[in-house]
Amino acid sequence: MAMLLIGFGFLMVFVRKYGRSALTATFLLVSTALPIYLYAKGIGFFGQVNEEVERLILAEFGAASLLIAAGAVLGRLKMPQYILLGLLFVPFYMFNEWVVLGGGLGLVHAGTVIDTGGSIIIHAFGAIFGLGVALTMTTHQEFEKTIESDATSDRYSMLGSMMLWIFWPSFCAALVTPEQMPHTVVNVIIALCGSTIATYLFSVSLRKKVSIADIANAALAGGVAIGSTCAVASHTVALIIGILAGGLSTFGFAVIQSRQQKWMKLIDTCGVTNLHGLPGLMGGLAALPIIHGLNMQSQLSGIGLTIVIAFIAGLITGKILPIMEEGQKHTKMPKNFLTLNNKKIIISFKKSRFFSYKRNEISYFCIKQ
């Protein structure tokens, strides 16, 4: 649980002067996602989970994935849009979880995809969903300004990374059996150590200097990539996965990110592609050579389905989110939202000092205006 708020919240505050809004957004996203997931799973929506502790852990997994997705568009949504993002994300996430792990629609046999710590269904899903949203919503004027950071913000990001680093083992081990727990925890720690050292070496090698942003982000890639196989890999394999993931992620931040913006006309605020997307997919694929007796076809289908579902769901969400803003412009009521004090709130959004402040300070974050 600690992992959910602190770590992700911190990681997102690297945008200078944007810290408070990012923290508020994190609060709203988590507070939207958890009750919806808990309620939906309780009534058997996309598969039933009877034990309350397991339901809670799964809900926290979902909220983590939502925070990853939001990382791709962080700073470019208005506050109520984060709530809407949470409302739209959770059903898609549950659908994917049900299809890939629970045998939903009969596409993959239940239990044949190995993804203990969620490399595929949490990290890759969140990142690709976020990319889909970003792709639909990114506009031209956003390319003109660069996202700045300063020493204080970097230090905050590093703190967030350290928090995540520390809580990652418990996150991955949350649903393994008690006998597997020590092995899993040590595997995750070793993978994180591997990616941390690899990130340092690659960062110095690729950029000719230590980039604090690389360290704060790519150091965690080992935790992302070990997710699928954390309960079964040997320690040596965990170290190798960690090193490869750290290298891949650093390469992503140092080389791919700038080209991504040009080629795909896409801004990924927090670099979720490089931290969660690529290492997540790598982790899912790593299960193929590592696990004996694995159903290869299932694993590949699971990965492929996750990519497709996440991307389409992201595109749809990216189309829906701006409706709310349009609605506000024309003082039309957005449907199914804010039934409490509805009119008052919507009007207040338009006149609010909060958003006008944001418009001046970080106007390049605003969408389509």
Add this chain to the structure above:
Amino acid sequence: MAMLLIGFGFLMVFVRKYGRSALTATFLLVSTALPIYLYAKGIGFFGQVNEEVERLILAEFGAASLLIAAGAVLGRLKMPQYILLGLLFVPFYMFNEWVVLGGGLGLVHAGTVIDTGGSIIIHAFGAIFGLGVALTMTTHQEFEKTIESDATSDRYSMLGSMMLWIFWPSFCAALVTPEQMPHTVVNVIIALCGSTIATYLFSVSLRKKVSIADIANAALAGGVAIGSTCAVASHTVALIIGILAGGLSTFGFAVIQSRQQKWMKLIDTCGVTNLHGLPGLMGGLAALPIIHGLNMQSQLSGIGLTIVIAFIAGLITGKILPIMEEGQKHTKMPKNFLTLNNKKIIISFKKSRFFSYKRNEISYFCIKQ
């Protein structure tokens, strides 16, 4: 335990440039309260607790309540006065705990007041005690200056809130039976989600903008209010309690607080009335309709007694605290305090650069000079 120091300490640093002193004060308050409570309970002062773990958790509850009380006068006491505050608070707190929960004096039957997570005896008691102290100590010149905050401090406060948010479930579930734990934890999380969303909506509605101070504070009101009934309420009821508590608390911060200063001639530095006082009482009263077979008279007596004891205890403490300062002015020795190196310390307080620095920078915090 984590909840005690980090969360509260952070929440209190919202006063600009005052962060370091607030953190030191937190250290001193906790370090005074814990050993006294542990020792007193160990020898059977106001009821005996034999199991050491339970004694420790109860001591941490007491320290949390003390930090709440101190929040009302934060920034207006000198460092040794925080130690004295801790010395005076703990016996009063233990007395109230003994009367309300332990059947002390025969006023309420032991075990008939439902307050699992301490809405009444921790939060309401601490807040009302703090108000009593503040009422006695607030002077006229304090009204002239406003308490400022900046982006960095706000970000610190948000961090403190997130920490508290995350550790709140374990705090409430600390003394329930293992079977009740999952239900309790989910209830607390749902209540926190409810108050977070409600705080956002009410903050925008009442102030026409998002107030970061509202989010950092009122988002936690759900955790305060669910305390009494966290082990027995249904999830839906928990959500309703959370939403109501978030609304009530935000209303308190947005509307009541400024009037409180005028009407009651009272400054409540951290707004403990609105975060802990009102939601705490609400939580205690919420047990009446929720719990079947509840002894209504006991519950109401428990709440009433807590209000009376806390307020009188606060007023008494508010009268005693300034004696120490007076003592220093006339170089008289305060009694029963600082027996080690006594004279040297007292003299050093008068000449200290620390306090003269404070006098210049935040002179409006100083009392009666």
Add this chain to the structure above:
Amino acid sequence: MAMLLIGFGFLMVFVRKYGRSALTATFLLVSTALPIYLYAKGIGFFGQVNEEVERLILAEFGAASLLIAAGAVLGRLKMPQYILLGLLFVPFYMFNEWVVLGGGLGLVHAGTVIDTGGSIIIHAFGAIFGLGVALTMTTHQEFEKTIESDATSDRYSMLGSMMLWIFWPSFCAALVTPEQMPHTVVNVIIALCGSTIATYLFSVSLRKKVSIADIANAALAGGVAIGSTCAVASHTVALIIGILAGGLSTFGFAVIQSRQQKWMKLIDTCGVTNLHGLPGLMGGLAALPIIHGLNMQSQLSGIGLTIVIAFIAGLITGKILPIMEEGQKHTKMPKNFLTLNNKKIIISFKKSRFFSYKRNEISYFCIKQ
């Protein structure tokens, strides 16, 4: 685990504008030490530990000791030198652990030295090792500039202290039996409370003002000193040990530190002598009068051997570390290090903006130039 990174990382950022490098260094040190220790213990290097959880906890103890040692030279090493420091430290640490606790070389009977929470083998060893390194590496021009800190950095340090304060009980109780755990946890908390109050009183008494650095550091001395006897001391004895350790440590920071720099020609960046060295030795010696039936000779031998091994190991390491830098100057390859992309990295260090930035900003930290 949380203790490892967050707390120590934070404590080390007190050097102004140096925060990000200190956090990166912490990451690298921990990521180097943990896998090496785990691997070495797994193959039976200096004694075998079969249970994986115990091995992990012991590895974290080793990493904590390494962070203490690094604290003595923090800010005066280049990034790759921290990795080398980790590589050199771990075998020495394991050797000492094996000799003192495991009966290695037959010098001390296995199990006769009482050091449950590691006052001797973690804290004193780390501090003395660090002093040895610092003694070899400290140069003349480093005396000319003072280490500065500002309010933000101090607040960070306080946070680090609070984190450590909170996680200290779980650290000390990590390897005791479940029955001893409550008593141990309460002992550690009481010792921390004692040292916190003592630090405040001594700081005011010795300096005529409250020093935030004293509070942030010496408040933890109780946790260091109670380590050896945390499972067996009575609560009253724990309080006394805490108070004495807090006083000793504050005396160290206020009085000894400046003289240490003159007499021993030695700069101890984080004051590890005063926080970990002296209280650690005090804690080890405190076992003599406290524990009945203790083998006095073994306990004293254990302490003496730790001092000797740590100091010699530190001196050796201090001689080896600069070789790497020399190597870079002459573009020679350092041996056994950075086999991946080796040449490229070394060259990049020389031209890197990172280090040139550091040279300007905190040139007094650089070694031999």
